[in-house]
Amino acid sequence: MEREARDTLNRLHPLLFQEIVDRALLEDIGRGDLSAEATLPVDRTARGKIVAKAPGRIAGLDVAAYAFHRIDPGLELEHVVQDGDAVGAGDEVLRIRGSARSILTAERVALNFLQRLSGIATETAKAVQAAQGTKAIIVDTRKTTPGLRVLEKYAVRVGGGRNHRFGLDDAVLIKENHIAVAGGITNAVRAARAHIGHMHKIEVEVTTLAQVEEAVAAGADAILLDNMDLETMAAAVQIAKGRAIVEASGGIRPETVAQVAKTGVDVISLGWITHSAPALDLSLLVTL
Numbered sequence: 332m333e334r335e336a337r338d339t340l341n342r343l344h345p346l347l348f349q350e351i352v353d354r355a356l357l358e359d360i361g362r363g364d365l366s367a368e369a370t371l372p373v374d375r376t377a378r379g380k381i382v383a384k385a386p387g388r389i390a391g392l393d394v395a396a397y398a399f400h401r402i403d404p405g406l407e408l409e410h411v412v413q414d415g416d417a418v419g420a421g422d423e424v425l426r427i428r429g430s431a432r433s434i435l436t437a438e439r440v441a442l443n444f445l446q447r448l449s450g451i452a453t454e455t456a457k458a459v460q461a462a463q464g465t466k467a468i469i470v471d472t473r474k475t476t477p478g479l480r481v482l483e484k485y486a487v488r489v490g491g492g493r494n495h496r497f498g499l500d501d502a503v504l505i506k507e508n509h510i511a512v513a514g515g516i517t518n519a520v521r522a523a524r525a526h527i528g529h530m531h532k533i534e535v536e537v538t539t540l541a542q543v544e545e546a547v548a549a550g551a552d553a554i555l556l557d558n559m560d561l562e563t564m565a566a567a568v569q570i571a572k573g574r575a576i577v578e579a580s581g582g583i584r585p586e587t588v589a590q591v592a593k594t595g596v597d598v599i600s601l602g603w604i605t606h607s608a609p610a611l612d613l614s615l616l617v618t619l
Contacts (some may be wrong), residue, residue: 343485349392349401350567351478355440356401377617379438381445383418384612390414390489391448392425394482398441403433415452415489424613431617438615447479448486449611454604455490458588465601467592470495470535472580474602483605495600503533504555510535516542520549522610534578541566547574553598558582561594568595 351602367380381395399406406429412418424445427434458469469492475483484494496502503523505516516535524534534553535546539562546554547570556567558581571577578598579591591599 343393343482345393345397347481347485348447349397351482352394352398352401352440352444355443356398356437359440360436362600366434367432367435371432371435373432373595375619376429377434377441377619379427379434379615379617380423381425381427381442381613383422383424384420384614386417386419387422387449387611388490389416389418389445389449389455389611390452390486391445391482394448395425395441397446398444399427399434399437402437403430404499405429406433406437408468417456427615431619432544434615434617439581443613444482446613447476447608448482448489449613450608451483451486451605452490453611454585454608455487455492457585458599458601458604459491461585462592465592467579467596468493469604470578470598470600471589472600472602473498474606476605481590487604490587490604492604503527504536505533505551506536507538507557516551517549517553518547520546520551524550529552534576537567540566540570547571553578555580555600556596561590562598564594 389412392410396408399408406427409426411423411426418424455469460467471484471487471492472495480481480497484497487494496504505519510516510519513522520533520591530551534555535551536555536557537543537546538557538559543554554567554571554577555578556564559567559579564579568577576598577596578600579594579596580600583591583599583601588599
């Protein structure tokens, strides 16, 4: 039941990634796979398996599978694990059988996506674990690879995190420069409230406790504490007192997530889980 609930929540619709994978395949193959075509008979079949070479959390299996099937719909694929599963070094992830040429032609693109997304899911899972026992949830940011945001934010969900706004059209986030140009927090919140619909939220980025007070008084739905120290964060949480969601962001490192979570913030947003997550080490091994 737990896996069914997770799969339903995290399922990535093929329409969201097919064009992305198609572009990657075109970029990689160009006018043809010279290596495979020059060395392998057209009728040679093989068996392949993707194996984890390091422990982590798997994400992107459907994306990798699409890459193989886009090259050759006749390839037979077996998912040994599912997105969201933890693997150890040496564990099999995906098995493939069919045309040797097709397997090797799709290999790099399939692995690029699977390694990248699994790396993000792995780092997210570590952050979620660090915040356990507190009310803080781990969310991502818009610091994603251009063109891959839908995939990278999916990987965050697979890792147990949640998504911040997907793009600029999701919600209002009034940052330092908006405040400066608008003439202050109160003016910015008032103008935003008059412009947006009832389904949109307003968040204000603040750097001081005085700004926290002003943002809450102005009716902001959420307060983003930018690069605050732990003591100031805790004080900001007390000022908000449930009147606004409190988000911590900026300067938070993997080793400080637990400390930030204990200040009582509701949300911790982490750019590094997407822009700096190392790829999970996965390898394709092929035999006849």
